[in-house]
Amino acid sequence: MSEKVCCCGCNKDQQFTELAPVLDKYAAVPGSLITILQKAQDIYGYLSIDAINYISEATGIKPAKIYGVATFYSQFRLKPVGKYLIMLCKGTACHVNGADIIEEAISEHLGIKDGETTKDGLFTLNNVACLGCCSLAPVMMVKSADDDETYGNLTKDSVVQVLDEIRARG
């Protein structure tokens, strides 16, 4: 891919170093937009306007269309997420086993609702469908740059304890 310099003078290829190889591989492959967006989100945690524009330049797909796809699918995030992304399972097994109570405890303890990030940028809460470990319901996964940790058989006390332990790590 040729080097791109933004109107402000920054080098977009440097800004999107990790995304460039993804685009080299998929930009010309028809029907690959979702794959590209998934990989971009995996790398940056969310899809920024700059990333959407960069993908548009590489694929020739208009930014409005990419934005439309990104907003249509709930798996995509258009805002930055906290250092720790709490993925709270609201699938059937977790729902039956009290996921709503766990969500309430998280919301009360952190002061955020589904899709929101704490003011200190530490936690984002996202409700998701089945995480694939229903026998441990209710379950949440906490994703960070270092690790993905799964916590099962949650109660409103244990979830608060887990959040406090994570917060103590900083």
Ligand code: FES
């Ligand atoms: S329903 Fe929650 S892990 Fe399957």
